């Protein structure tokens with residue numbers, strides 16, 4: 559889609575592009591190109607480069623390190639990041655916890671936690687979901703009791719289990735929802751705690767996903783002692799904090815810039831891959847139709863997101879409409895990986911035999927396409943499943 563940007567915005571795009579060309583870590587780029595599995599230090603190397611430039615947290619208040627960019631500039635920035643296949647900045651600290659600390663944190667909590675989040679010195683994870691509490695989050699059972707220690711000081715004693723905790727294996731800290739009043743109505747007895755993952759009693763166990771990845775974990779909390787001052791906002795008022803955080807979790811959930819980039823790659827694959835009838839797959843009428851349908855849906859999604867951006871510039875925050883972005887954006891992400899796998903067929907399987915290090919079994923562009931297909935099944939589940947988003951639209955947008 560061709561959009562008209564102002565000369566100032568075009569100048570910003572050039573500035574962003576020049577910075578990315580110079581500052582994106584070379585070692586990280588090389589590892590991405592070799593198709594290697596990325597770990598904590600890889601993600602942090604990019605975080606550190608952005609923090610140094612002052613661009614790691616564009617949406618933060620300017621006095622805390624935000625950039626003060628307009629919604630259009632943020633849109634351009636996302637576009638430029640996708641253009642170079644930049645790894646994402648982990649959202650847990652920068653885009654999820656930080657906004658709630660600005661809103662609900664004490665001065666001491668802001669001083670203690672925000673600078674290391676900005677500089678990428680402490681990795682955070684999100685401890686909301688439990689085996690019996692996902693969509694129905696208020697059903698959570700992890701218990702925190704106030705106990706008096708030998709020195710007379712009070713602390714919380716936390717017991718329970720969290721699950722699907724993304725990258726808990728790298729986390730220094732986690733923000734957790736716990737039940738502090740078991741007798742209150744489900745949403746009324748919850749508190750929001752910041753827990754040091756090195757505290758005795760915290761155990762992280764990996765859950766291996768369909769693609770063989772190690773992204774998510776079970777987290778067990780056995781008699782974990784948490785200082786009272788690590789509670790954010792009032793006791794039993796954690797649901798208010800949790801809800802505010804979820805609205806931030808859902809921003810950028812449409813993933814338009816990355817999907818545009820994935821569509822470009824899909825077209826390149828279809829141009830290189832032979833079809834059964836001879837000639838490139840891109841010349842096959844059936845396959846072309848599927849790509850065209852996808853491109854039309856993606857363009858419609860981009861326009862919808864731009865309309866919402868325009869509203870945001872006029873001071874209207876994202877409402878329940880962001881559920882539409884979540885549903886369409888996640889479905890498009892899945893279709894992109896489905897078509898890429900359809901194009902490369904069996905070559906999309908990585909060779910995981912000993913010593914092969916994820917080597918592609920066919921052309922380089924086919925590498926890990928099957929893994930990506932399986933991994934992307936998650937997008938319609940996390941961040942509030944698509945069925946739950948439809949319920950939100952039914953109630954809040956359509957008034958049903």
Ligand SMILES: Cc1cc2nc3c(=O)[nH]c(=O)nc-3n(C[C@H](O)[C@H](O)[C@H](O)COP(=O)(O)OP(=O)(O)OC[C@H]3O[C@@H](n4cnc5c(N)ncnc54)[C@H](O)[C@@H]3O)c2cc1C
Pocket residue numbers: 683684685686687689690691692693694721722723724725774936939940941942943944945946949
């Ligand atoms: C890759 C990945 C990473 C994640 N990372 C984190 C993380 O870091 N931290 C964290 O706390 N959580 C995380 N989650 C958990 C995620 O938030 C939950 O999986 C999600 O909320 C769904 O909950 P559930 O898995 O318990 O499914 P359930 O709630 O049991 O749902 C099962 C099915 O029933 C449907 N359903 C449930 N209720 C309704 C309803 N009322 N109406 C219609 N349909 C319904 C759902 O849509 C779904 O299809 C992650 C999940 C995934 C897949």
